[in-house]
Amino acid sequence: MVLSLMRKQAKSWLIKFLIFMISIVFIFYFGYSFRARRGIKVATVNGEIISEVEYQKAYRNLVEGLRKQYKNVWSDNLIKVFNLKRRALESLIDQKLISQEARRIGLSVTKREIQEKIMAYPAFQFRGQFDERRYRALLENNRMKPEDFEAGIAQEILREKIAQFLFTFSPVTDKEVLDRYTYYNEKVKISFVNFSPSRFKKSVKVEKVGLLEYFNKHKEAYRIPAKIKLAYIEIDPDSFKDKVKITDKDIEAYYEDNIAMFREKKKVRARHILFKLRPDAPKEKVEEVRKKALAVLEKVRKGEDFAALAKKYSEGPTASKGGDLGYFSAGQMIKPFEDAAFKLKKGEVSDLVRTRFGYHIIKVEDIKEARTKSLDEVRKQIKKALTKTMTMDLAQEKGLSLIDQMPYDVDIEKYASERKVPAKHTPYFAQNEAIPGIGGDQKLRQSLFSLEKGEVSDLIEWKGKFYLFQVADKKPSEIPPLDEVRKKVKADYINYLAAMEAKKAAQEFLEKLKKGGKWSELAEENGLKPKTTKFFSRQEPVPQIGYEPKLIETAFSLGEKKRYPDNVFENDKGAYVIRWEGKKGIDKGKYEKEKETYRESLLNSKRQMVYKDWLRNLKKRAKIEILRPID
Numbered sequence: 001m002v003l004s005l006m007r008k009q010a011k012s013w014l015i016k017f018l019i020f021m022i023s024i025v026f027i028f029y030f031g032y033s034f035r036a037r038r039g040i041k042v043a044t045v046n047g048e049i050i051s052e053v054e055y056q057k058a059y060r061n062l063v064e065g066l067r068k069q070y071k072n073v074w075s076d077n078l079i080k081v082f083n084l085k086r087r088a089l090e091s092l093i094d095q096k097l098i099s100q101e102a103r104r105i106g107l108s109v110t111k112r113e114i115q116e117k118i119m120a121y122p123a124f125q126f127r128g129q130f131d132e133r134r135y136r137a138l139l140e141n142n143r144m145k146p147e148d149f150e151a152g153i154a155q156e157i158l159r160e161k162i163a164q165f166l167f168t169f170s171p172v173t174d175k176e177v178l179d180r181y182t183y184y185n186e187k188v189k190i191s192f193v194n195f196s197p198s199r200f201k202k203s204v205k206v207e208k209v210g211l212l213e214y215f216n217k218h219k220e221a222y223r224i225p226a227k228i229k230l231a232y233i234e235i236d237p238d239s240f241k242d243k244v245k246i247t248d249k250d251i252e253a254y255y256e257d258n259i260a261m262f263r264e265k266k267k268v269r270a271r272h273i274l275f276k277l278r279p280d281a282p283k284e285k286v287e288e289v290r291k292k293a294l295a296v297l298e299k300v301r302k303g304e305d306f307a308a309l310a311k312k313y314s315e316g317p318t319a320s321k322g323g324d325l326g327y328f329s330a331g332q333m334i335k336p337f338e339d340a341a342f343k344l345k346k347g348e349v350s351d352l353v354r355t356r357f358g359y360h361i362i363k364v365e366d367i368k369e370a371r372t373k374s375l376d377e378v379r380k381q382i383k384k385a386l387t388k389t390m391t392m393d394l395a396q397e398k399g400l401s402l403i404d405q406m407p408y409d410v411d412i413e414k415y416a417s418e419r420k421v422p423a424k425h426t427p428y429f430a431q432n433e434a435i436p437g438i439g440g441d442q443k444l445r446q447s448l449f450s451l452e453k454g455e456v457s458d459l460i461e462w463k464g465k466f467y468l469f470q471v472a473d474k475k476p477s478e479i480p481p482l483d484e485v486r487k488k489v490k491a492d493y494i495n496y497l498a499a500m501e502a503k504k505a506a507q508e509f510l511e512k513l514k515k516g517g518k519w520s521e522l523a524e525e526n527g528l529k530p531k532t533t534k535f536f537s538r539q540e541p542v543p544q545i546g547y548e549p550k551l552i553e554t555a556f557s558l559g560e561k562k563r564y565p566d567n568v569f570e571n572d573k574g575a576y577v578i579r580w581e582g583k584k585g586i587d588k589g590k591y592e593k594e595k596e597t598y599r600e601s602l603l604n605s606k607r608q609m610v611y612k613d614w615l616r617n618l619k620k621r622a623k624i625e626i627l628r629p630i631d
Contacts, residue, residue, distance in 0.1 A: 043089060044625045045096040050089070055630075057148070059088035064143065070443050072461045077450035085630045095155060097618045098162060107161045109154045117153050163611055167603075170610050177599045181591055184598075187535040187584040188555050191519070192545070193528040195506040196574040197498035204497040206490060212482065214493045219479045222489065226477040227428040228449060230435070231412045233421055235399050235466040237391035244390045251382045255375050262373040265330060269366040270341050271306055271323035274316035277358035293352050293359040300349050306363045315358070327368065337362070392464075399459040399466040412456060412470040428475060438462065499570065506568040506575035513564050519579060535584050545576070555580065 040052035062084045067074050079085070102108070119130040126134055139149055215222075255262070275293045277286060296313050300306055307322030314323050330338060340353045341362050350362040406415060416423035426436045431449045434440060440448075444462060448469055451457060457469040482489060505526070512522055523530050533543040538556065541547035551569045558565060558580035569576045 041627045042630065043093065043627055044623075045093055046100060046622050046624075048096055048100065050092050050096065054092060055088060058092050059085060062088050062091075070447060073444040073447045075447040075450050075457060077452075077455075078447060081446065081450050089626075089630055093619075093624060094615065097615065097622055098155070098159060101618060102158050102162055105162075105165065107158065107165065109157045109161070113157055114150050114153050117157060118150070162614075163607060166610050166614055167607050170606050172599055172603050172606060176602060177595050178591070180602050181595060181598045182586055184539055185537055185586045185591075186556075187537050188558075189533055189535045189581040189584075190542075190555050190558075190578045191530050191532045191581050192576050192578045193506075193509070193523050193526075193530050194574045194576050195502040195509070195526075195528075195568075197495060197502045200498040200501035200505075201494060204494060204501060206493060206497075210497075211490060211493050214496060215482050215489050218492070221492075222485050223477060223479050224475075225430040225432070226449070227430050227475040228471050229428045229473045229475075230426045230448065231423060231470045231472040232425070233399075233402065233412060233416050233423055233468045235395045235468075237388070237395040237464065237466075240391040240394040240398075241387065243394060244387055246383050246386050246390075250386055251379055252375065254382050254386060255378065259372065262378050264368070264371055264373065266342070266370040267327040267329045267368040268341050268344075268364050269327045269368075270325050270344075271310055271363045271365060272316065272318070272325060272337075273300075273306075273310045273314040273323055273361040274319075274357060275313070275359040276315040277354075279356045289359060290352065293361065297349075297352060297361050300361060300363070306349070323363075324365075327366075395466050396459065396461075399468060402468060403459060406456065409454070410456065410470070412468065412472075425472060428473075438467075499574070503568060503570055503575040506577050510564060510568055510577045513577070513579075530579075532581060535582070545573075546571075551576070551578070554578070559583065 041049050042052055042055045043050040063079060066078060066082060066084065070078065118124065118135070123138060124130055124135040136146065139146055273293075273296060275289050275296075277289045281289075296309060299309055307324070310323030311319055316323065318324055325333075328338075328341075330342065332338070333341065334355050334357070336353055336355045337360060340350045340360075341364060344350060344362065344364040346364055346367050348364055350360070353360040353362060402415075402419070402421070405419075413423040413425065424437065426438075429436055431445050435445065435448070440462065444460070447460075448457065448471070451469075451471045453471050453474045455471055457467070460467045460469065509522060509526060513519065519530065531544055533545075536543055536552075538552055542551055542555070545551065548569070548571060551571075554565045554569065555578060558578075560580075563580040565578060569578065
């Protein structure tokens, strides 16, 4: 409650005085007791202490990480939603267990290893070399001390070493690779008949007792989710436009201070004709494609229309546009292509240019030299940018002043009315629904749903406007009485009864087949027309039916000796009886080309499973004591 009050009054003279008094108390009390706090024990892991200082650091890191994700829609209540306190402790327990086990098996991390890992990070490099200034600046921007970052790197290296140690005992055999490849790439073909519930709807009878029993059994399907209703103040920067005056001096100063924004790189407009070729193509294929490209290049050299040739011969996505790539500057195209294009003069055509996509013939249509736009060219653009910045600042200041003067227990609509600020409100809405009149993404809605009834949010910027939201009311999730949803329940119940009848008819059909009945004859007797799929794998949807994992596994369990399954298959389209029609094994040649990719995938899956099992077993054997409540 006190923290909430402080947050709401963050700019007032009262809170400034309060912060000053707290600072004095902190200096004279906590300054002396800090060493004592270091000794506070949060938990022990096999006798090793997790201190309050360690815990608070881990907790703050999690909060800061989540705060960065949610940015301007952050709410402190999300800490509870994501259970960050418990997660911080669990991560520390894992770290202790990993470190203890590493020491037991003789693994450690040297300073040199930490240094090499940090120096290899791309984010800390400039022109391919480690840059200490960039390293320290990035850490400072993320409010992290070098020693804390280095400790995290050490922990990461230790995990990698332990993982490597564990993986030596879990190799992937050739048979496992073949089995996995076969599982995902073998194919089957089936025939099927579908007993649609729509055939049985007219014959089913709805009885009151049955309807009630159905509702009681499926109540959760009719549950109404938790909902909230908001009252809010919307502060639109556009309403401050009449208070903003942009002078010529302001525009000139902005232009001079941001001159780099108005510099344009050299640009070329080019067309190209692409002849596709894989980087690993055999020499014979390379020569074949090169000869084809040279023949077209000869046509270009003789003066034939480049755009027409591109439409006819290019295998690139711009072929229909005559190979036109529009204007582009340095850094937008693949390097060999870019280098060739920027060496050409207007109207010139390149020799063949090889990239990872294949061979290109390039023609430069136009060139725009690098230049800086004049002040007159960008005057309107600058005025618009300055107006937006100033109106945003005024709108934000207005929002902060409203928070500054806002009492703790406030009715935001009444408060807005007293200050002659328009207030709005929403109807009730669920967390998975857009905020009426506003929209909002999942993070904003999650933040608002974390507020208690009557609680006011911080000032939130959304889509160029500022908002102060108050949860005017909350409706908990509930299951409505039958009378409120009777119409929907009745429709669902009829569908259910019809589906049961469809299943019953399908099961009778299947039993007759098992007793020797003829597939086509029985289908005709039931007014059904069997359909046959093309071959499909476990990774594909069943043609004409859809992706149904249970049906797919059933289809792959059948064969020459057992063409029919034990039971029918059901989905929202009805009940299916399937018949096995054939199986197609893997392509051995394709397997040889792809097996290493499958080996790597299998290895990664195995590693994750081994590591998780290893850590789970460590926890089972460990003596873990939580010494103080953290929730």
